Amino acid sequence: MKDSIALSGAPYTARAAAQPQTRPIVTTWLYTVAVMVALMVVVGGYVRLSRSGLSIVEWNAITGVVPPLTAQAWQEEFAKYQQSPEYQKVNAGMSLDEYKSIFYVEYVHRLIARLVGLVLALPLAYFLLRGFIPWRQSGVYIGIGALFLFQAFMGWFMVASGLVDRPSVSHYRLTAHLLTALALLALCLWTALNHTYRITPAQPGVRVRLASLGLVLTAVVLLQITYGGLTAGLKAGHVSNTWPLMFGYLVPPGLLALIEPWWRNLVDSLATVQFIHRWLAFVVLTLAYVVYRRAAGDDSLRSARTGAATLVAIVSVQILLGISVVLFDVTLPLALLHQATAITLFAAAIFLNHRLIPAPPGGGRAPPSTPALSSPGEGGTASPRYGEETSLSSTPDPSPLRGTGRGRGDESLSSPLRVRRGEGGTRASPQPPTPFSSPRYGEEKGGDRAASRGFSSRRRGKGHQPPTPRTEREGGAAPGDRTSVKGISPCRR
């Protein structure tokens, strides 16, 4: 077995094969948490865009679950809000009913956050205690729990920045809150993908370069999302509402001379931040296209190619949405869709990398099945090539661990089939069972518009049915510009 794996340059050893494995329900839970985190980001976007985020000025993890129930309780809550900079500088004179409408948006946001916390923590504790997650693999799961707690802290840390002196949150903290959510999403998704796909061992050469390129692409996507967060946090989307020209220029003059020192323009200047964000998108698009072209040239990287093609499509839609957000001056539905698409794009980038990056030895991914008895595949070896995969959740699986007390659908149990798609079609070959935010916006000079605004089921047949051969396709000053160059605003210092 070892020799056979070695044929494909495998990092897998008996060590990987001997790893205790995780149950499918854990994988489902990880995907559920990932989706909930993504939805939370969109809900957070709605809270920000509807200017509701600073309506509740305290954070009570337990008592905050119950909203004010009496007229007196509402008056007390409203009185606290009236002390906040947002009420005094932006919403002065707001009625109690108007206050209630923004209160409830933030209230529901916090309620959903608590729900995500429960959906994360309770099953996690159960899985650990029941041994569904082997203790030696528990590090990443405890990391997910810790990251969620950190994200909750970052949420409050961000809100706290908007409760003193100024009526909006720090654009740095808003961006950090967004990036922490993405880290949580990435960790859940990557771990779930590890359980879902069987990755065959890494092969050197061109695929390593492609995997590196995939990583560079993801880094640039993250940088672009970071600039999206800064653009949103600074409310820089309002600074110029024309495209492709900004203030009548393709490249407005003095973008690095608006504030001192020059480098602060990169993160604090409304015009510079929006300018970077609008054009970095095309670097993302180009890189995604290059990855797609390279993956397209390798027949064994079908799912990576599909992932890269999906990425190119999503980036294209995202660019059109971004341009619309600028042209329509950040209307809520468009801005929200733009945010949701950014999360989808990030998830697609994680998927792509997962298809490209080889797992480390014993890295927790389901190891390849024994290649020795499989029919020779692409590349002339019996073992699977890097990049090929099968979904563990859809293959019948009689296991040698049957009867060991492991649950139905245990991912440690590899399919009896090596399913792969050969040139021109699909084929399956039998396998033996193996174990297996200016100045901030609003404070710029020039009186521009921005300044006026102030942001199968896995049927193992219980292990007794004979394997049925099946095949599976692999994962398968321009007109309309509301500002002028003079209106390019510096930011708050």
Ligand code: HEM
């Ligand atoms: C790869 C492409 C892009 C990605 C991944 C991306 C991502 C993002 C993200 C994550 C945000 C922050 C959302 C929030 O935290 O609420 C954002 C905001 C924004 N983006 Fe993009 N963006 C892309 C392309 C563009 C383009 C091409 C433009 C304009 C030409 C644009 C204009 C904006 C504007 C104006 C905002 C601020 C919206 C607001 O205040 O809510 N984006 N973007």
